[in-house]
Amino acid sequence: MGLLEGKKALIFGVANDKSIAWAVAEAFRREGAEVALAYANEAVAKRVMPLAESIGVTLTLPCDVRSDDDLKATFAEIQKAWGGLDILVHSVAFANKEELKGSILNTTREGFNLALEISAYSLIAMAKEAAPLMQGRDGSIISMTYYGSTKVFPNYNVMGVAKAALEASVRYLAEGMGPDGVRVNAISAGPLRTLASAGVGGFTQIAGIVAGKAPLRRNISQEEVAGSAVYLASDLSRAVTGEVHFVDSGYNIIGL
Structure with a gap:
């Protein structure tokens, strides 16, 4: 019997087969969870649909996380299909590519608002819709963050600010949803080659430094992040x- 047998999990953020969210979806299915995938738009759908089919996921839902109406419709579909929800995975982040290189002084007001809305506020908006579906189910909400939230990394800029806001949101949501038995945590993954990281200038150099300085002397894999997600989703x-x-790989403990 799998660690997530009988659990219902809604996962936001699968963009392709390199996505952390996709590795999480595969791991959840292996551990017995029923999975639904929410995707951003029709362009992404062309990649998500074959992946969903490959692991027997039949519930795939379009959702623009900037739209309260879209989020309400998505969670209404979950309510209709499952009657409740045990696990919510928020693996969503975005900033304009031109603001992920050079100095943070290049950040525009519009770019700042967009990055914070998609990368941080969307977690609160999802949790708000998930809360009534998780009543009495010992629910688990998991988000994805990065060490650039607390330390300065070249070119990470406004995304570092957004991840800091995301981590603060995790703490406040944990307190706010705790009385209903819902747990809220984040996973801070080391550098991974994904669609999102491709937009960060100098990513290859950052990954090389981490591999050389981390206690384990290597970078991580999507599957290793998914393993921790299974733990955080499970009892x-x-x-x-x-x-x-x-x-x-322990990079966050290293000073000089």
């Missing part, structure tokens, strides 16, 4: 909430 972590769980 094994039923007393863990409000945490940022690092999966980065």
